[in-house]
Amino acid sequence: MSNAQGVVVKVSGPLVVARGLKNARMYEMVRVGEGRLFGEIIEIRSGDCSIQVYEETEGIGPGQPVFRTEEALSVELGPGLIRSIYDGVQRPLDKLHAAFGEYIVRGAESPALDRNLIWDFVPVAKVGDQVAHGDVLGTVEESKLVNHKIMVPFGVEGQVSKIAAVTGNVDTVVATVDTAKGPVELTMVQRWPVRKPRPVARKMPPVSPITTGQRVLDMFFPLTQGGTACVPGPFGSGKTVVQHQLAKWANANIVVYVGCGERGNEMTDVLQEFPALIDPVSNEPLMERTVLIANTSNMPVAAREASVFTGITIAEYFRDMGFSVALMADSTSRWAEAMREMSGRLEEMPGEEGYPAYLSSRIASFYERAGNVICKGSDERQGTLSLIGAVSPPGGDFSEPVVQATLRVVKVFWGLDDKLAFARHFPAINWLTSYSLYQEVVDKYSNENYDPAWQANRQKAMGILQQEAELDELVRLVGMDALPMSDRLLMQAAKMIREDFLHQNAFDERDTYTSLKKQFRMLDLILSYFDLAKPALEEGVLLNSLLSLDVLEDIARAKLIDEDKLEEFDALKETLTQEIAALPR
Amino acid sequence: MVTREYRTAREIVGPLVLVDGVEGVTFGELTDIKLDDGSLRRGRVLEVNGDKAVVQVFEGTSDLSTENLTIKFLGKGTELGVSGDMLGRVFDGFGRPIDDGPAIIPEKWLNINGNPMNPFSRDYPNEFIQTGISTIDLLNTLVRGQKLPFFSASGLPHSRMAAQVARQAKVLRTDDKFAVIFGAMGITFEESEFFISDFRRTGALERAVLFMNLADDPAIERISVPRMALTTAEFLAFEKGMHVLVILTDLTNYCEALREISAARKEVPGRRGYPGYLYTDLSTIYERAGRIKGKNGSITQLPVLTMPEDDKTHPIPDLTGYITEGQIIMSRPLHAQGIYPPVDVLPSLSRLKDKGIGDGKTREDHADVMNQLYSAYARGKNSKELAVVLGESALSDIDLLYVKFADAFENRFIRQGEDENRSIDESLALGWELLAILPKSELKRVNDKYIEKYHPENK
Numbered sequence A: 001m002s003n004a005q006g007v008v009v010k011v012s013g014p015l016v017v018a019r020g021l022k023n024a025r026m027y028e029m030v031r032v033g034e035g036r037l038f039g040e041i042i043e044i045r046s047g048d049c050s051i052q053v054y055e056e057t058e059g060i061g062p063g064q065p066v067f068r069t070e071e072a073l074s075v076e077l078g079p080g081l082i083r084s085i086y087d088g089v090q091r092p093l094d095k096l097h098a099a100f101g102e103y104i105v106r107g108a109e110s111p112a113l114d115r116n117l118i119w120d121f122v123p124v125a126k127v128g129d130q131v132a133h134g135d136v137l138g139t140v141e142e143s144k145l146v147n148h149k150i151m152v153p154f155g156v157e158g159q160v161s162k163i164a165a166v167t168g169n170v171d172t173v174v175a176t177v178d179t180a181k182g183p184v185e186l187t188m189v190q191r192w193p194v195r196k197p198r199p200v201a202r203k204m205p206p207v208s209p210i211t212t213g214q215r216v217l218d219m220f221f222p223l224t225q226g227g228t229a230c231v232p233g234p235f236g237s238g239k240t241v242v243q244h245q246l247a248k249w250a251n252a253n254i255v256v257y258v259g260c261g262e263r264g265n266e267m268t269d270v271l272q273e274f275p276a277l278i279d280p281v282s283n284e285p286l287m288e289r290t291v292l293i294a295n296t297s298n299m300p301v302a303a304r305e306a307s308v309f310t311g312i313t314i315a316e317y318f319r320d321m322g323f324s325v326a327l328m329a330d331s332t333s334r335w336a337e338a339m340r341e342m343s344g345r346l347e348e349m350p351g352e353e354g355y356p357a358y359l360s361s362r363i364a365s366f367y368e369r370a371g372n373v374i375c376k377g378s379d380e381r382q383g384t385l386s387l388i389g390a391v392s393p394p395g396g397d398f399s400e401p402v403v404q405a406t407l408r409v410v411k412v413f414w415g416l417d418d419k420l421a422f423a424r425h426f427p428a429i430n431w432l433t434s435y436s437l438y439q440e441v442v443d444k445y446s447n448e449n450y451d452p453a454w455q456a457n458r459q460k461a462m463g464i465l466q467q468e469a470e471l472d473e474l475v476r477l478v479g480m481d482a483l484p485m486s487d488r489l490l491m492q493a494a495k496m497i498r499e500d501f502l503h504q505n506a507f508d509e510r511d512t513y514t515s516l517k518k519q520f521r522m523l524d525l526i527l528s529y530f531d532l533a534k535p536a537l538e539e540g541v542l543l544n545s546l547l548s549l550d551v552l553e554d555i556a557r558a559k560l561i562d563e564d565k566l567e568e569f570d571a572l573k574e575t576l577t578q579e580i581a582a583l584p585r
Numbered sequence B: 001m002v003t004r005e006y007r008t009a010r011e012i013v014g015p016l017v018l019v020d021g022v023e024g025v026t027f028g029e030l031t032d033i034k035l036d037d038g039s040l041r042r043g044r045v046l047e048v049n050g051d052k053a054v055v056q057v058f059e060g061t062s063d064l065s066t067e068n069l070t071i072k073f074l075g076k077g078t079e080l081g082v083s084g085d086m087l088g089r090v091f092d093g094f095g096r097p098i099d100d101g102p103a104i105i106p107e108k109w110l111n112i113n114g115n116p117m118n119p120f121s122r123d124y125p126n127e128f129i130q131t132g133i134s135t136i137d138l139l140n141t142l143v144r145g146q147k148l149p150f151f152s153a154s155g156l157p158h159s160r161m162a163a164q165v166a167r168q169a170k171v172l173r174t175d176d177k178f179a180v181i182f183g184a185m186g187i188t189f190e191e192s193e194f195f196i197s198d199f200r201r202t203g204a205l206e207r208a209v210l211f212m213n214l215a216d217d218p219a220i221e222r223i224s225v226p227r228m229a230l231t232t233a234e235f236l237a238f239e240k241g242m243h244v245l246v247i248l249t250d251l252t253n254y255c256e257a258l259r260e261i262s263a264a265r266k267e268v269p270g271r272r273g274y275p276g277y278l279y280t281d282l283s284t285i286y287e288r289a290g291r292i293k294g295k296n297g298s299i300t301q302l303p304v305l306t307m308p309e310d311d312k313t314h315p316i317p318d319l320t321g322y323i324t325e326g327q328i329i330m331s332r333p334l335h336a337q338g339i340y341p342p343v344d345v346l347p348s349l350s351r352l353k354d355k356g357i358g359d360g361k362t363r364e365d366h367a368d369v370m371n372q373l374y375s376a377y378a379r380g381k382n383s384k385e386l387a388v389v390l391g392e393s394a395l396s397d398i399d400l401l402y403v404k405f406a407d408a409f410e411n412r413f414i415r416q417g418e419d420e421n422r423s424i425d426e427s428l429a430l431g432w433e434l435l436a437i438l439p440k441s442e443l444k445r446v447n448d449k450y451i452e453k454y455h456p457e458n459k
């Protein structure tokens, strides 16, 4: 730590102004007061540095010292990230618990990567290899699911002069590279400033879907590997449950979950649940691929602002290894509010609803860090980073600035609706207003990989739901009985799509995840009912007997059919055909 | 640290005093404000800029002038001296005894702002609290360590209901130590008397600690009430191993005090003039509920707020709902029908209910009965609305049964006596009795084996 020292001149909540910090730079980290509280310079104005402080500032006052660190707010990257739980500035919360107890006290510190963990480094590069940023030096088995690549850090280029299999903690030297400036020893750990996107070789459009096991998402509003989505909704509409479901079941290699300004108990829930949950693809506990960032609402607001960047930098680091990474941020509104609070204290000119004028550009640059990329490194590996942000609009009003700024940049909109939530229709995603701009890409992929009728079925089902919405208006005025028989049959099909397909209970062991194959068969069964009943009705079969077929109960229970007994759907379809054929005409 | 005294107040704006020429003052520091007539008030430093400090005066600034006061900076934050002897005592909003009892000899001094609980250290709330109120226990189950607010409105009986919960709340099959902490913010004398005499009548006072700030008490003091209450709660829960129920009423008054300070500081206002940091501020109150791994005690919060204009999207209920783990909403129409407690069942929700119910906690059929009652009531209310538009004759026979169910549900299940303490088994039995109004084929949400075991017809 440098001795270049300034003094505090002003304190207002999390904002401290310091004078006399010579040569200080924007976004440099500083230490404030004798307690050396963490802070970051966010404005420089005629020699005065405004600092956002990541810890409670009570007891800080004018005259107290401020120290430079000469480094931008950075995270430590290396083996040991997986299974960790960090606060917004990458302090390991489990270690803080062990060292300082149940409450987060000021000045508490602990290295982000545990130095007591010992890793086996297996070299990939050889002596004599010419290497540059992103090239893989070797690997470390970080968890059962993550084979961690140790990569040449940014700014290092040259010839490997020493490399060998070693065992040790992250500070162990694994290779020496002779660069133009002389030999450089590389360890298993590197640092990266969080506000700066990690470079990639090039970006490409996303091509394959992220499967989530959530029927409404996979079938109707799919997200891609490397894509962006937002989940806005009023309180209690199900944002967190959607995010948790994605963290559990999305087919990503790595999940980074950022609890940004939300509840402590929700993080506890994840911590207690994930180690016990088994990934359906790998059969290993989900925690083996997960990194958690928890800066809950009552933790310092400046660290909340940083938490999103800490999370995304860690996510990018894994993407750079060639993994598919998914990051969930719950909730980006709390992040935006943290920006608003700091901006207010800086007395910046407020934009809409008091948010800073740069709100939308910050949001855009955050989502821009997602993508399907060719990573740095000579092997041209491909990595993806998908971002899913929850948004919590005041009063559930989607016209507010954070929702609007987000919608301008993300490609998928999962709009949560409190009317559906009140009716206990979960996930309460409004199927009429939500959209995915990846629909076409995913249709193509799904037609090829799951079933050629994928797109046709999806369109048919959505058409039925849209017609239902129109008919609903009519029913409210004249009653169901006044509708023509064919419309009443359509209403029945729509109801089945809603209740027997879209409705999905996240807390039911069997319903919480549905494979794509099963999703297709479930929907196909309902559509078959409609397709068979329609001509029957025309042939004179009574509507009521079509509405009260015994098989309808079985269709409703098709959700619970085991993933390895999908042939039961064939039997169901057979029964359905027979029951309808047997009705008197 | 040396304490420093100044007579250099320059400006008085709303609840704030600006002092000049100060030295060594720190953010959040506690101050004594001595008036020349000998009276004393308390203040807290909200901002310090060079030699200027902005001090928020808890008792308000009436009668202050820039000439008649001395401000003494005390070199520490706002602290409360806590002790097990606080049980059974009544304090003002700043933690000073007002019940003529002896002074409290603190076992410990604690900063009232507390520290954020490490999310890693939390234990997930999952122990059922029986409140004896069917609409809570069966449909919106409260668990130890939860924060579950009452969204009420002016003129509704939220106080009676909160007192009933305080009186009746217990955890089945344990004899854990239990305490109630009551934080009153700007409520009327009558309401406060109601609580105190209710606590006294039922003997609850002995295991209660009361912090009282009434409607005619200084508004700014309301900022400290919940923090005093929760600091005491943390001490009793996590150092004395008690299960603490904290009732805070009325958060709306608290938020207004916050708005007053914000306006005096000329901050950029958020929605409806409330400060942009209202969410963060409220979360530093609500998030102090919870359990800690490896510790016995717990803090359960029941904050009460009145929704301005009965509007759930008003920033106070809105931001509260974004932080708490569900909400119990009171209904004016039910109240007008004379139904107590007027719980609006459909929009109310306890988000932690699922982990606190079922076999071994309440009863195996709890979740199914809950879901069935909920959906039957929703359908019944729908049918009633339909009948209003299209006429009763437009209803099918089954819809008519649902209407009958909805009426019975409101009159027998929601309605209960203020002293009626229903066990969870009684609530479940009542639920089954009402479900029997409907044909068994309608009970799609209940597992057949429970219908066999618990349906009144099968008994």
Ligand SMILES: Nc1ncnc2c1ncn2[C@@H]1O[C@H](COP(=O)(O)OP(=O)(O)OP(=O)(O)O)[C@@H](O)[C@H]1O
Pocket: A233, A234, A235, A236, A237, A238, A239, A240, A241, A242, A262, A392, A426, A427, A428, A504, A505, A506, A507, B321, B322, B323, B350, B351, B352
């Ligand atoms: N898929 C689902 N299956 C079953 N229940 C659900 C589902 N989604 C949401 N719920 C119910 O809704 C409640 C609220 O959901 P959630 O906590 O996700 O809301 P939220 O939108 O994150 O609210 P807030 O903004 O206040 O954090 C849950 O506790 C649960 O009871």
Ligand SMILES: [Mg+2]
Pocket: A239, A240, A241, A262, A330
């Ligand atoms: Mg949430």
